[in-house]
Amino acid sequence: MLDTPLGQGEAIIATQTVAPVTTARRRRGRIDIVGPLLVFAAFIGIWYLMHHWALRAIWDKPNFLVPTPHNVVRTAFFTNENRATLVGGLRVTATVAFLGLAIAIVVGIGLATLMARRQWFERSMWPYLVALQAIPILALVPLIGSIWGYGLSARTLVCVIISLFPIVANTLFGLLSADKGQHDLFTLRGVSPSTRLWKLQFPAALPAIFAGFRIAAGLSVIGAIVGELFFKRGDKGIGILLDTFRNRNNYPMAYGALIVAALLGIVVFVIFGLISRLVVGKWHESTRS
Amino acid sequence: MTVAVDTRLSFDDVSMTFPDGTEALRHVSFGVGRGEFVTVVGPSGCGKSTLLRIASGLEQQTDGAVDVDRGDLGYVFQDATLLQWRTVEGNVALLAELDGMSRGERARRVAENVSLVGLDGFADKYPRQLSGGMRMRASLARSLVMDPAIFLFDEPFGALDEITRERLNDELLSLFQRNGFGALFITHSISEAVFLSTHVLVMSARPGRIVGTHDIPFSYPRPPELRFDAAFAELCGEVSTSLRSAHQ
Numbered sequence: 001m002l003d004t005p006l007g008q009g010e011a012i013i014a015t016q017t018v019a020p021v022t023t024a025r026r027r028r029g030r031i032d033i034v035g036p037l038l039v040f041a042a043f044i045g046i047w048y049l050m051h052h053w054a055l056r057a058i059w060d061k062p063n064f065l066v067p068t069p070h071n072v073v074r075t076a077f078f079t080n081e082n083r084a085t086l087v088g089g090l091r092v093t094a095t096v097a098f099l100g101l102a103i104a105i106v107v108g109i110g111l112a113t114l115m116a117r118r119q120w121f122e123r124s125m126w127p128y129l130v131a132l133q134a135i136p137i138l139a140l141v142p143l144i145g146s147i148w149g150y151g152l153s154a155r156t157l158v159c160v161i162i163s164l165f166p167i168v169a170n171t172l173f174g175l176l177s178a179d180k181g182q183h184d185l186f187t188l189r190g191v192s193p194s195t196r197l198w199k200l201q202f203p204a205a206l207p208a209i210f211a212g213f214r215i216a217a218g219l220s221v222i223g224a225i226v227g228e229l230f231f232k233r234g235d236k237g238i239g240i241l242l243d244t245f246r247n248r249n250n251y252p253m254a255y256g257a258l259i260v261a262a263l264l265g266i267v268v269f270v271i272f273g274l275i276s277r278l279v280v281g282k283w284h285e286s287t288r289s
Numbered sequence: 290m291t292v293a294v295d296t297r298l299s300f301d302d303v304s305m306t307f308p309d310g311t312e313a314l315r316h317v318s319f320g321v322g323r324g325e326f327v328t329v330v331g332p333s334g335c336g337k338s339t340l341l342r343i344a345s346g347l348e349q350q351t352d353g354a355v356d357v358d359r360g361d362l363g364y365v366f367q368d369a370t371l372l373q374w375r376t377v378e379g380n381v382a383l384l385a386e387l388d389g390m391s392r393g394e395r396a397r398r399v400a401e402n403v404s405l406v407g408l409d410g411f412a413d414k415y416p417r418q419l420s421g422g423m424r425m426r427a428s429l430a431r432s433l434v435m436d437p438a439i440f441l442f443d444e445p446f447g448a449l450d451e452i453t454r455e456r457l458n459d460e461l462l463s464l465f466q467r468n469g470f471g472a473l474f475i476t477h478s479i480s481e482a483v484f485l486s487t488h489v490l491v492m493s494a495r496p497g498r499i500v501g502t503h504d505i506p507f508s509y510p511r512p513p514e515l516r517f518d519a520a521f522a523e524l525c526g527e528v529s530t531s532l533r534s535a536h537q
Contacts, residue, residue, distance in 0.1 A: 181370035184347055188364055189387040199387070203374045283374045283415040 044069055067252045076256020085241065086253075086260050092237035094264060096152060097224040100159020101217055101268075107160070108167030108216075109209070115168070116175035116201065117193065133165040137223065141230040150231035155224060162223035163216035170212025174205025207284045210276035217268040225261055238264070295323035296356070297439040297471035298344060303353035304496075305339055312496040313339040317353070319490060319499060321439060321471040328474040328482040330532060331492030337475045338367075340497070341441045344473065363432035363440040363470070367447060369424035371416040371431075377403060378412040381430045388435070395434075402430040407460070422453040433464065442474040446481070458484055459513055466509050479532065483524050484516060491528060493535040501531035 050066045067075075077083050111129075115122035141158055148154040178200050186196050228239025236244075238261045245254040299320040305313045313336035321327045331337050342348040346359050371380045381403055385395045403412050406426040416424055425445055432440065446454040458481060465472060465485075476482050482489045483505055491501035505524060507515060515521050 179368075179370070181366045181368050182372065184366070185364075185370050185383075186387070187347060188345055188359075188362075189384060191387055195387065199383075200372070203372065206374070280374070283417065 064249070064251055067255060072252045072255045072259070075252035076259070082253060082256070086238075086256055089236055089238045089241045089257065090260050090264060092235045093221070093224045093228065093239065093261070096155045096227070096237065097159055097217075097220045097264070097268070099152075100156045100223060101163055101213075101220040103156065104160045104163040104167055104216055104220065105213065108164050108212075109171050112168045112171035112175060113197070115172050117197070122172070129165055129168055132161065137162050137226060138230075141227055145231050150233040152234065155227035155231065155234070155237075158227040159220040159223035162226075163220040166215040166219065167209075167212045170208045170215070171205060174208030174212075175201045177208065178204040206280045207276070210272065210280065214269055214272040214276070217272050218265050221261070221265045221268055296320045297323055298357040298473060299355070300340075300344070301354045301356070303343065303350045303355060305336070305343060305348070306351050314343075314350070315496040315498050317497065317499055319502075321473050323438070323471055324469060325488065326465055326472040326474065326486045327488045327490060328476060328486040329490045329492055330476060330479060330482045330528065331497060331535070332494050332532075333477065335492050335494050336497030337492060338443050341443050341473065341475060344441055357439060361438040363435060363437035365425075365428055365432055365440065365442045365445045367443045367445065369416070369421075369428040371424055371427055373416050376413050376415055377408055377419070377427045380416070380427055381434060384431055385434045398434045398436075399430075402433045403427075405433065405464070406430040420453075422449055422457060425449065425457065429461075429464075433468070436468065437470060439471045439473070442472065444475050444477070447476065447478075454478075454481065455513065455516070461485065462509060462511055479525050479528050480516065480521075483521060483528060484511065489528055491531045491535055500535040501528075503528050503531070 047066070047069050051063050051068045055061045055063045055066055075082060076086060111125065115125060137158065140161065144154050144157055148157065175197075182200060182204070183196075186200055191199075224237065225239040225242075228234075228237040229243055232240055232243055234240075238257050242254055242257040242261070245251070245257060300317050303317045304315050307313060317340070319327065329337050329340060339348060341364070343350045343355060344357055345362060345364050372383065375383065378399060382395055382399045385398065390398075400412075403409065406429050408423065408426055408430065411419065411423065416427070419427065428445070446457050449457065462485060472485075474482070474485060483503075486505050489503040489505060490499050491503070492498065493500045503524065507521070
């Protein structure tokens with residue numbers, strides 16, 4: 001088995017895995033609250049410093065390029081009309097990202113299942129999945145646009161392409177992770193391949209599958225925004241708004257859009273983490289260090 | 290070794306050479322009958338586990354004949370091989386579930402055997418919440434549910450501490466008496482072999498051959514104190530001597 005692409009898969013997962021399979025069960029202490037707050041304070045401090053001093057003093061640029069945090073928050077989130085614009089953009093982007101992710105999940109799990117069942121298929125497909133992963137998405141987006149236009153379906157396709165690989169790789173890795181003794185146990189009972197898949201391989205794969213979902217979800221959000229930035233047409237998502245505001249020198253709104261985009265990424269990451277904990281948290285060995 | 294009247298497993302001149310040329314077993318013959326507890330002791334890597342894999346059909350011997358009803362066979366592995374996502378109850382039910390046993394019958398037998406191996410109160414725990422000994426108990430219960438005629442044990446208690454191992458040996462013997470299965474047990478602990486068995490087979494280093502057979506005359510039930518008996522120590526000595534001569 002080790003001479004199959006599984007070995008490579010693990011390596012790629014290792015570099016890919018932004019999401020740990022489960023979070024280490026550490027004792028929570030004061031540092032978990034105080035630490036992040038201090039970092040946040042430092043970040044805001046540097047932000048003000050940029051506006052009031054650094055931009056002009058170091059880079060000789062006008063300070064409206066980096067509006068103050070309170071200005072950004074007031075303009076983008078406490079002005080009804082602006083907030084409505086951003087929420088509207090969020091809805092467009094989130095729809096594309098989730099749709100792309102959903103398709104990638106269905107296609108990815110299907111592919112990985114076939115690959116786990118048929119070794120010739122795994123060996124034939126693997127190089128192209130790696131290739132798909134290696135193509136810079138920025139280079140692919142204009143080509144997709146020129147063929148399929150700039151609508152919802154083209155943007156969704158970008159999300160599918162960018163999020164497919166982590167799902168396939170992690171699912172495949174998971175499906176092949178049941179140990180030999182457990183396989184022997186099923187072999188002794190003379191079970192069918194589908195019983196083995198449903199009662200052994202699939203449940204064993206769940207932690208890895210969810211780790212794949214978390215990575216893919218983040219990538220899908222990025223894909224949706226990159227797609228919009230490039231296409232600059234169609235429904236106005238966060239990416240288009242970001243570009244528009246920047247062109248109009250409306251920096252408070254551009255930063256507002258950036259914050260919304262980041263929040264969307266964080267929210268999907270957290271949501272999939274929670275689902276994962278709900279499904280496998282009870283039985284999965286946590287990684288203690 | 291005398292051939293039992295009700296033979297449940299027999300090896301007749303079995304040899305095994307793996308495709309890579311490794312010769313694991315050479316001309317191995319023995320039988321396990323109803324009410325017999327046969328233990329194979331031998332050095333690591335002598336092909337003891339291969340013996341069980343052939344008996345169960347997980348591997349195919351290259352020569353000789355094996356006679357056993359594979360539908361009526363329990364296999365307890367070196368690791369507990371519990372499914373991490375199932376509770377103790379779910380794990381104990383697994384084989385019965387794969388065999389399509391009716392729900393009611395399954396539930397009854399699962400409850401009975403969970404209790405029999407002393408896991409009352411742990412039915413809803415996951416494997417990661419159990420100690421090594423408790424995992425092994427659950428693994429045992431999983432096979433007991435099927436009430437097999439012959440049990441294969443592949444060093445099931447090898448990874449446990451001495452105290453736990455001895456307690457599980459005692460309990461295994463009461464199960465052996467209660468259920469009347471034939472047992473083929475693999476270990477590298479001589480005292481464990483002598484304590485459990487009706488017969489101890491000594492296997493040579495690879496290629497594995499049976500180089501000695503020791504009948505253990507103690508009657509069942511065997512009290513834990515038997516381990517300190519002079520006759521017990523003497524038998525351990527005999528097995529040890531034959532094991533050492535097999536090494537040379």
